[in-house]
Structures are given as C-alpha cells and as structure tokens.
Amino acid sequence: MVISFVAFLxxxxxxxxxxxxxLGERKNKLLLPGMSIKGFALVAIATLLLHSLLFGLPIGxxxxxxxxxxxxxxxxxxxxxxxxxxxxxxxxxxxxx
Numbered sequence: 001m002v003i004s005f006v007a008f009l010x011x012x013x014x015x016x017x018x019x020x021x022x023l024g025e026r027k028n029k030l031l032l033p034g035m036s037i038k039g040f041a042l043v044a045i046a047t048l049l050l051h052s053l054l055f056g057l058p059i060g061x062x063x064x065x066x067x068x069x070x071x072x073x074x075x076x077x078x079x080x081x082x083x084x085x086x087x088x089x090x091x092x093x094x095x096x097x
Contacts, residue, residue: 003047003048003051003052003055003062004048004066004069006047006051007043007044007045007047007048007051007066008044010043010044010047011039011040011041011043011044011047012035012040013043014039014040014042014043014044015035015036015037015039015040015043016035016039017039018035018036018038018039018040018042019035019036019039022036037073037074037077037078040073041070041074044066044070045063045066045070048062048063048066049062049063
C-alpha cells in the first residue's frame with residue numbers, strides 16, 4: 001500500500017510535468033490547469049518497478065496488482081477529458097476525432 005501511494009503521488013507530479021513539457025513556449029506558466037494521464041502512467045509504473053527492484057518484490061506480481069486500478073482510472077479520466085474538450089490537437093485524418 002505504501003509503495004502504491006508513493007507511486008500515486010509521484011504520478012500526479014508526472015502528469016503535470018508531462019503536460020507542461022507539451023506546451024512549448026508557454027512552459028513558464030506553471031499554474032495553468034491541465035494534466036496528462038500518460039505522464040501519470042509513465043511515472044507511476046516506473047516508480048513501481050524501481051520499488052520492486054529495491055525491495056526484492058516480484059515485478060510481474062506488482063504490475064498485476066496495479067493494472068486494474070490504473071485501467072479503472074483511465075476508464076474515468078479519458079472520457080472525462082474527451083467531453084471536456086482536451087482530447088488533443090485538431091487533425092484532418094478520417095480515423096481520428
């Protein structure tokens with residue numbers, strides 16, 4: 001539980017940093033609203049892997065335990081982001097929204 005909570009906290013910071021990294025010239029505006037679920041997933045999984053290696057826990061089992069929570073968060077976060085209008089950059093491709 002402690003490792004998952006630490007991964008969650010670091011994942012929140014990773015969301016904000018990933019979002020700010022994609023802003024380009026507007027990087028200096030730290031108080032802008034917005035986060036990116038991709039940043040959370042990258043940082044949280046990396047944190048879990050690192051803790052698994054440090055404490056000698058089986059990596060596969062740790063990722064198996066964490067996957068349902070991460071997928072549940074994605075199932076709520078991504079549609080919410082889509083309906084809010086933060087679905088990404090406009091595109092002319094037929095298979096994209």
